[in-house]
Every structure is written in C-alpha cells, then in structure tokens.
Amino acid sequence: MQKLLDELNVPDWNATYILRPDLLVLTSSMMDYGILSPLVVQEDGLNVIDGAQRLQAIRGNKHLSERFADGVPVHLIDCGTTEAMALHVQLNRGRGSMVAHRLSRIVKQLKRSGAFSVEDFVGRFCMKGDELELMLDGSIIKHRKVPNHRYSMAWVPVEAPPGTVESKPATAEKPPNPDR
C-alpha cells in the first residue's frame, strides 16, 4: 500500500530525533536503494509510528521528493493512540547499535576491496577524515602517536614553598569524553 507524502503526519508524541550527519547517511541510502521496508503508520489519522526520519529525509530532499511523488510504501496498523505510542517506543528501544571495533573491521575490508574510495566513505557513510582514519587504523599506539612520544622526566616529592620547584601543578588523566 502507498500513501502520498502530504497525507502522512509526524505525531507530536514522536520521541525520536535524527542528527544531521545521520540524516545525510539515511538520505544517501534511500537515493541508492529506495525505501526497503514500509513506514509503519496508524490507520486512524495516518500518524507515522515508525519511519519519521525517512519521511523527514524525503521531504527535505528535492530528488527524493520527486522520486516518491506518487507515494511511499506504508504498513497500516489499526490501533488507538496509546497503542501507537507503545509500538513507537518498542520499535525504537528495540533497535541495535553499531559496535565500533566491528564497524572498523568492515571499513578496513571495504577499503581493502578497492570498491570503496575515500569519497564513497564520505558520501555514503558521512564518514570524514578523522573518523575514517580512526576506523582504518584502530590501534591506540598510532591513535596516541606513541612512537613520537619522549619519556617523561622522573620526579620525587619535596617540601618547598609554592611555585619554587615546579611551575605548574600536577594534573590527572581524564577520560576522552564525558560519562556515558
């Protein structure tokens, strides 16, 4: 079954948000392969339960809007708002996420195969310079530039007036990003 873009609504209880770079990846995949699974829509009111991001990507892209001018595939569910909300939560909380070191293995393999250029990684995955380098390398030694590191000087504690022996106070190593 198909529904026109203008017929579909994103309900105000929609709890998902897609970041711009992720939206670009989604747009790229739809340019290449179209919509591979139908949007899940509440029959009463045509509220999108699952697929709001795809709808957003299509509406925000001229080529995709033209391509799907005759409508997008939908799967209608006959349910009330409460059940629609519950399904929305189920579908989104039950979604897996990518594991970085496994993704790194795929990226390396794609690069080795010769089928993927740097432009392909940028265009299709929105994976740019630093991230691509990290995925292709994947070692803490290179990541932290350990070969260029010179050993620190040894030290001993002494009792002295402030600022007379060391110019800056000791600092502690911190995780690379906030708690998560």
Place this chain on the structure above:
Amino acid sequence: MTRQRMFLDISCVDAARQRIRHVYDTFDTVCVQFSGGKDSTAVLYLAKEIHEERGLGPVKVIFRDEEMVSPIVLDYVNMVKDFDWVDMEWYCLPYGGEVWVLGRRQSVVLWGAQRKAEGRWVREMPEGAITAESFGLDATKPLPEPVDYYTMQGKNGSVAFITGVRAAESMMRYRSLVQKLHENYIVFPFGLKKSIPLKFAKVIYDWQMDDVLKFITEEHDAPYCEYYDRAAVTGSNTRVGIPLHSVAIRRIGDVVATEPDFYDRLYECFPQIDAQRRWWPDFDIETLIEEYASRGWDGVADVIDDFMIGPTKTQRAKGYSAEFRKKQALDPYSYPTNWLVRNLLLNELTTTSASPVGPKTRAHTLRVKAKEQEDAEAAG
C-alpha cells in the same frame, strides 16, 4: 610549604628501573600485582628485566580475579599466565563489592556462594583458582580481612607487591604518592594490620600513559590487552576494572561500546543496570542532592532508606553519617549536610573517611555563599 614535584635528570623509565632494583634488594619476596591493564603490564616487564638480569627465574604474579572481569581482559590474563617466565597465582575470593544504579547502592559478594546458587555468577570460576575454601572461609560472606592479607599468605619474610599505580591517574593517587618524602613509592597497604610484613611498591608512580604504552610496545615489543585498541576506536576510558561500582558504572556506555556481549551478561545477572545505561546522562543528581540535603537530618535518613539496599549498605551508611554528624557539630561549614548526601549517593563509603568539603566543589561554593549572606545580614 607544600608538597611539589622535583623533576630529575633521568627518564621515568630509568628511575623505575632503579626503584625496582631497590625493591628487590630490600624485600625477601617480591610479587607483581597484575590486573591485565597496561600499567601492571609495564610493571610486569620491568620485573622480567630484573629477573633476567639476576637469574631469578619466573616472575611471581598475583591476579585478583573480581568475577566481573571482561572477556577481553581475561583472554589477555590467560595469555600472560601461560608465559614461561610468569608464575601466576589466580585468586577468586569473596570480595565485598557493590552495584550502583542512579544513586542506589546494593552490596554484592563477588564470587559469592549465594549468587552462584541463583545462577547469577557473571562467569564460571577458572580451574585451579585459589578460593575462599583454600583459607577455610565462608564464601557467602565478604572477606573479613583486606584481600592483601590473603594474597600475601605463604610468602617468605618481608613481602613487596609491585603495583602499577600512577600519580597521573587521579588526584587521590597523586596525593598518596607525595605523602612520604623518603621512599615515597613504598607504602603500607591501607587497612592492613601493622604487624603484617607487606608493602606496596609503586615503582612507575611518575609515568604518564604514553610512557607506559611506549615502554611495553617499543622496549619489549610485547602485546597489551586488546581492550585499549577498542577504547581508542570508541573514545572510551583507558581503564580496565570491574564496571558496576559507583564510579565505574557512570561510564557503562564504554562497556557497551567496547564489549556489548559482556554488557549483556552483566545485564542478565544485574538487570537493574540498564536504567543506568539509558538514563545517567539525563539524570539530575545535583537536584536530588539538594532536595534531600534541604531537609537536614530527616533528608539524610530518607537517603539511607531510599538508596541503600540491604543491611550491609544501610549499616555502613548509618555509620558514616554518624561519624559525619560528630564532625559537623564541631565544624558545620566544613561538613555541610549536602556534602554528606553527595557522599552517600556518589562516593566510596568507609566509616572513617568523612572528609571535609574541599575547594572548587559545588558544596564549597554553597558554603561560601551562605557565609557571605550571613555576613551581609549581620552587617546590614
């Protein structure tokens, strides 16, 4: 006068070699306390150097297996165990631990017999491990003495455990390493009876993380735990250790990013941790602290009722609060109630460690504001 670092004209690696020689010259028995992490790996290879230099045979290594050790770390520890120059003692003792979720603390006994009976051990105990039974202990209860008391049993004469503790890891560790001026890196283990002839030797105390990685990979061309490469790819913290206590669990996302299958196993054993994973970034702990603290000692009692799960945690929290209350009576500004609530909800708890609020903390800022307001009211 303050404690400061006086830098020497030698590298930290050369200094560590001098220190470890001194430790081997001074103590009858020297063991490496190994965790599978990069720092204890560096210490292990320093010990290997001196064993080869002096023909001492295999390096004696102690591994304290705390059950919630991730598979990738275990793979590495097993690899090290099989090195022909390593003689490893693998301990699986009933350590007292906790599972902390959004401020709620629950005691757990790692390798505890009760959880085993419920099928909730994170993994099976390895064969050949030294267990509670080896010491005639009841495996349903946490160890009655500090763990070092058990791991040093059977060692001859004066004993040194070389550890990979570094000052750069945290300000607490830095402070512990500048307390003594002479042999600052040789210290007595916290909580152990003074009659027990055991010392910790923190020979790489002045190393930075890159010193450690350079030493392992360039001077010894040695492997390190694969966790660190995964941490590099995922922007995770470079620390291995049990992941569910009050500090580590705040970075449970690192476990999900590096070893999602390990997270799943933890979730099977402790389903409550998923709330932490999902909601910690949005959890307003500061408001919670203020809400309870604003109700004074009634609020403190409610924190204990609401957030301490089980008699062990409740008893410890009550003991800690009683200690704090005595100190508050003498110096209310240094021991404000919100500092107590913060400690109960967020920090490590011991009955004797009620410390005054320090500078550059939220509690301290509040204390200064209150004092200013009080002074203004008195003046005006």
